[in-house]
Amino acid sequence: MTSFKEFARACKVIEGTPGSLDMTALVAELLEKVSPEELPVVTHFVMGEIFPAWSSEEIGVGAGILYSALAKSAGLSVADIKEIVRETGDIGKTAVKALEKVSTGQATFSSFMEENSDLSILEVFERFQAISRTSGKGSQTSKIKNLQYLFNSASSEEVGYIARISVEELRIGVGEGIVRDAISKAFDVPSDEIERAFMLTNDLGLVAVTAREGGRDAVQSLGLELNRPIRMMLAQVTPDFDVALSDLGTAAVEWKFDGARVQIHKEGDNITLFSRRLENITNSLPDIVEAVRENIDAESAILDGEAVAIDENGRPRAFQDILKRFRRKYDVHSTAREIPLILNLFDIMYLNGEELLDLPLVQRRGKLEGCVRSGDKIKVDTQYITDDLDKIMEIYNDALKAGHEGVMIKNPQSPYSPGKRGKNWLKKKPVMETLDLVVIGAEWGYGRRTSFLGSYALACHDPDTGRFLPVGRVATGFSDEQLAELTELFSDLIVTEVGTGVEIKPEIIFEVAFEEIQKSVNYESGYALRFPRLVNVRSDKSIEDVETIGRLEEMYLVQRERN
Numbered sequence: 001m002t003s004f005k006e007f008a009r010a011c012k013v014i015e016g017t018p019g020s021l022d023m024t025a026l027v028a029e030l031l032e033k034v035s036p037e038e039l040p041v042v043t044h045f046v047m048g049e050i051f052p053a054w055s056s057e058e059i060g061v062g063a064g065i066l067y068s069a070l071a072k073s074a075g076l077s078v079a080d081i082k083e084i085v086r087e088t089g090d091i092g093k094t095a096v097k098a099l100e101k102v103s104t105g106q107a108t109f110s111s112f113m114e115e116n117s118d119l120s121i122l123e124v125f126e127r128f129q130a131i132s133r134t135s136g137k138g139s140q141t142s143k144i145k146n147l148q149y150l151f152n153s154a155s156s157e158e159v160g161y162i163a164r165i166s167v168e169e170l171r172i173g174v175g176e177g178i179v180r181d182a183i184s185k186a187f188d189v190p191s192d193e194i195e196r197a198f199m200l201t202n203d204l205g206l207v208a209v210t211a212r213e214g215g216r217d218a219v220q221s222l223g224l225e226l227n228r229p230i231r232m233m234l235a236q237v238t239p240d241f242d243v244a245l246s247d248l249g250t251a252a253v254e255w256k257f258d259g260a261r262v263q264i265h266k267e268g269d270n271i272t273l274f275s276r277r278l279e280n281i282t283n284s285l286p287d288i289v290e291a292v293r294e295n296i297d298a299e300s301a302i303l304d305g306e307a308v309a310i311d312e313n314g315r316p317r318a319f320q321d322i323l324k325r326f327r328r329k330y331d332v333h334s335t336a337r338e339i340p341l342i343l344n345l346f347d348i349m350y351l352n353g354e355e356l357l358d359l360p361l362v363q364r365r366g367k368l369e370g371c372v373r374s375g376d377k378i379k380v381d382t383q384y385i386t387d388d389l390d391k392i393m394e395i396y397n398d399a400l401k402a403g404h405e406g407v408m409i410k411n412p413q414s415p416y417s418p419g420k421r422g423k424n425w426l427k428k429k430p431v432m433e434t435l436d437l438v439v440i441g442a443e444w445g446y447g448r449r450t451s452f453l454g455s456y457a458l459a460c461h462d463p464d465t466g467r468f469l470p471v472g473r474v475a476t477g478f479s480d481e482q483l484a485e486l487t488e489l490f491s492d493l494i495v496t497e498v499g500t501g502v503e504i505k506p507e508i509i510f511e512v513a514f515e516e517i518q519k520s521v522n523y524e525s526g527y528a529l530r531f532p533r534l535v536n537v538r539s540d541k542s543i544e545d546v547e548t549i550g551r552l553e554e555m556y557l558v559q560r561e562r563n
Ligand SMILES: Nc1ncnc2c1ncn2[C@@H]1O[C@H](COP(=O)(O)OP(=O)(O)OP(=O)(O)O)[C@@H](O)[C@H]1O
Pocket: 233, 234, 235, 236, 254, 255, 256, 257, 258, 259, 260, 261, 306, 346, 408, 427, 545
């Protein structure tokens, strides 16, 4: 059994290692060393996760609960903890500092002394599991007690990492890419095969265990499973139709519906729906569940589509309306009546026991059409196979006239590539340059807006280090109503508060329009946006979708060419 102390020591070394290759080697060493039961846990912990992202288990610990647990463990007040946060600016250091006071000042917490600590990795995980399983009245107190137990049983080397993992903010620079390569190195399976298995299973813990136990063959045989989401295939932007046509020759052209992505799993009468972020949204969309149950002629299937919120004339409603449906947890039936949806299906990955990923799109399409009875709730819309530029223009204009976003231009011969943003799917919509950036901080307002968070700090992603790099703030484009909604949304994601500034766990994506990208020494990314304004809160996207620093650089260069 590996102690949590060993894990904490490894994290400390990794944290102090600058190069991603060295980091990968250290993570590989850690994965090799732990026991088979510990392996999936460590695989997630090292990325600052507790459960696989799509799992229905969630720890549900925010700053409030964490501060209370630290305060109780240290015999301090929550205000004292906030004061330490202000000094250190980091939740891990805060935990260490708060509890150090205890170990030096009050002998009663003798378990805090290093030599007494023997927490194992699995014990920490089991406590987190217990925390995630508390619900209803009294759950807050119970979460605090469980965390308190961990803090009081841990040594000073460990508390910082326990605090950070409890809010899923480990920040040692290890992301999915490094873990994928580390699994490959530790268990001698090619990295692209680990990647493929990950895209199909969405669970690096499972992939690591499989690689260790069964090697390359076992990893290759990991495949689709009903009720476990696969990564969505994604599209690249095409600058123009003729470029797309010269890339593809003949193309399969479909409307790009203005809604939100849904992946549908059908196993008999059991229907499960996943969002673009692969969250289970089945309970929010009972009308879609019903429509799938009644109109799909298949014993089992995995399907891909876009749910669109429609008005009384059948035209798409604002994007925020569809998100209201996706987020809704209560009164789902009345919301379904207020905001009716239509599900446009455009792909199929699995049918009656057969995996279809490697079939060409045109053949998958045939199978899709064969099992869907199109009606007013569910539909397989027209797909045009053409190499005629004028025809594509016509389809595009029709799509825009109908209130949709533009068109998708697909390679008719392409397989379904989970998680890939390649040239087999191209998208074309009217130009408005926007960036999907993640919110990492905010400011409490003043005057009329003191109780609202505003002036949101935005960041792009650096895939080499796994870090989020600031690119500026967005403070315009918000209504009071929206600020109230956002304040509520962010309240669970506050990591630290210093003065009126708050640090926010990177989770929520803003789609931001701007005048221009500028070079800037004020932000760590080296870039800033001129006149940024909020276009949409992209609750349908996850942090893997945040623009990379490379993309910002690219856009900056293109813009310089143009001017
Ligand atoms: N016919 C269609 N085929 C594929 N995707 C479609 C179709 N109609 C609408 N879509 C939507 O368009 C998206 C394709 O663009 P992309 O893969 O880049 O996703 P995205 O990052 O969500 O992009 P966007 O911000 O343009 O919606 C899909 O994720 C899906 O939600």
